[in-house]
Amino acid sequence: MSTPLEFIQSHRAQFERELCDLLRIPSVSTLPARRDDVRAAADWIATHLRDIGLTVDVIPTTRHPLVYAEWLQAPGRPTVLGYGHYDVQPSDPDELWTTPPYSPTIRNGGLYARGAADDKGQLFTLIAAIRAYVRTRTPAPVNVKLIIEGEEESGGESIAAYVRSHGDRLRADAALVLDFGVFAPGIPAIALGLRGIVGGEIEVQGAARDLHSGLYGGVAPNPFQALAEIITRIKDADGHVLIPGFYDRVAPPDALERAAWDRLPFDEAAFLREEVGSTALTGEPDYTPLERMWARPTFEVHGMPGGFTGEGTKTVIPARATAKISMRLVPHQDPGEIRSLASAHIRSLAPRGTRVDVRLWHGAKPVVMPPTLPAVAAAQRALSEAFGREAVFTRMGGSVPIVADFIEELNIPTVVTGWATPDANAHSPNERLDLEHFHKGIVAVIRFFERIGGRA
Numbered sequence: 001m002s003t004p005l006e007f008i009q010s011h012r013a014q015f016e017r018e019l020c021d022l023l024r025i026p027s028v029s030t031l032p033a034r035r036d037d038v039r040a041a042a043d044w045i046a047t048h049l050r051d052i053g054l055t056v057d058v059i060p061t062t063r064h065p066l067v068y069a070e071w072l073q074a075p076g077r078p079t080v081l082g083y084g085h086y087d088v089q090p091s092d093p094d095e096l097w098t099t100p101p102y103s104p105t106i107r108n109g110g111l112y113a114r115g116a117a118d119d120k121g122q123l124f125t126l127i128a129a130i131r132a133y134v135r136t137r138t139p140a141p142v143n144v145k146l147i148i149e150g151e152e153e154s155g156g157e158s159i160a161a162y163v164r165s166h167g168d169r170l171r172a173d174a175a176l177v178l179d180f181g182v183f184a185p186g187i188p189a190i191a192l193g194l195r196g197i198v199g200g201e202i203e204v205q206g207a208a209r210d211l212h213s214g215l216y217g218g219v220a221p222n223p224f225q226a227l228a229e230i231i232t233r234i235k236d237a238d239g240h241v242l243i244p245g246f247y248d249r250v251a252p253p254d255a256l257e258r259a260a261w262d263r264l265p266f267d268e269a270a271f272l273r274e275e276v277g278s279t280a281l282t283g284e285p286d287y288t289p290l291e292r293m294w295a296r297p298t299f300e301v302h303g304m305p306g307g308f309t310g311e312g313t314k315t316v317i318p319a320r321a322t323a324k325i326s327m328r329l330v331p332h333q334d335p336g337e338i339r340s341l342a343s344a345h346i347r348s349l350a351p352r353g354t355r356v357d358v359r360l361w362h363g364a365k366p367v368v369m370p371p372t373l374p375a376v377a378a379a380q381r382a383l384s385e386a387f388g389r390e391a392v393f394t395r396m397g398g399s400v401p402i403v404a405d406f407i408e409e410l411n412i413p414t415v416v417t418g419w420a421t422p423d424a425n426a427h428s429p430n431e432r433l434d435l436e437h438f439h440k441g442i443v444a445v446i447r448f449f450e451r452i453g454g455r456a
């Protein structure tokens with residue numbers, strides 16, 4: 001009988017094949033037309049976990065099902081709560097994909113498909129690790145509970161509600177959230193902080209109806225002009241947010257964390273060239289790019305629907321214009337307070353002749369975890385062993401609302417990590433999972449189980 005590590009070594013091709021099956025399911029949670037596909041992905045996961053021998057519960061919600069599974073074979077040992085999501089972002093524009101988004105293809109050591117990195121490939125490493133124990137009849141080092149959602153890319157309300165009402169069922173000694181990535185190829189990372197978010201839209205109403213710009217240009221208010229004026233008074237050209245009180249609760253990272261960031265092999269020129277691809281980086285000049293992405297809050301505009309956008313010309317002064325916006329928050333900004341401050345400020349900016357509506361949804365809290373947590377220390381050693389290179393502490397510019405729920409609602413020390421490389425193109429065409437990282441990720445999960453279980 002082999003060990004779990006030998007088992008995963010000899011099943012690499014099989015794991016890749018199975019992951020491809022899951023990736024063929026276009027489980028786009030935000031598109032109502034994909035509802036059955038999302039359900040099919042949940043069923044795929046449930047079936048797979050049942051095959052391994054786990055107790056599985058597919059929990060219906062008002063939108064997409066949650067998959068909950070238990071592997072409680074280690075009485076008296078700690079319990080790990082594992083998290084991942086089986087839904088994906090839309091794939092468009094499909095013409096920019098080298099191979100179709102739902103036809104998983106391996107080339108140059110990467111597996112290309114929508115969801116390969118975010119998050120099906122990472123979620124799969126959790127499942128593969130458990131399978132390695134079961135199939136080799138190796139006693140479980142820990143108990144594992146899995147909570148897997150299908151709405152991460154489109155709100156995640158169902159899991160948030162479930163976590164709040166099922167604290168007992170989800171009770172665990174540590175949580176492992178696999179929805180992040182390595183710092184750089186070969187350098188595993190643990191995100192100690194995550195930004196929060198508040199988002200929504202600003203709607204500006206000018207005239208009562210669309211007007212002819214020849215007949216009324218010069219007297220009628222233009223809501224796009226108004227929006228442009230408003231936006232430049234929410235954030236200035238140096239990336240400084242102008243909402244009064246916005247920065248009041250922002251806590252700087254502690255000196256230790258900042259010193260750790262200074263040691264990271266971050267090449268600003270390469271980052272600009274290979275990841276951002278613009279002519280310059282923008283943002284607050286007094287902070288480094290890593291500080292700006294991890295420890296500073298932001299305001300962004302995502303799109304401005306409205307008016308005439310068809311081919312040709314239509315000389316109209318639109319009655320209405322909208323801007324979709326969001327703000328990323330850092331510890332210890334409070335989403336509710338930021339929502340009020342932002343709404344009041346934006347409404348006060350309404351140019352003459354316009355009416356401004358601000359609709360912001362609740363959003364997610366920012367979180368930060370101390371590196372001294374035993375679960376974090378165990379993960380750092382496990383990842384370092386698996387990748388043969390010391391795991392670094394970083395933060396995540398994005399928001400995983402479930403992490404705040406695990407920490408604040410369930411009071412579980414939470415390790416946020418993952419195996420996706422910076423070139424994973426999550427949410428973009430040609431999403432890619434580096435297969436070496438995928439297989440090392442499975443090793444890392446096994447080593448994490450051993451360390452948390454006190455076997456290593």
Ligand SMILES: [Zn+2]
Nearest residue numbers: 118119152179
């Ligand atoms: Zn994700």
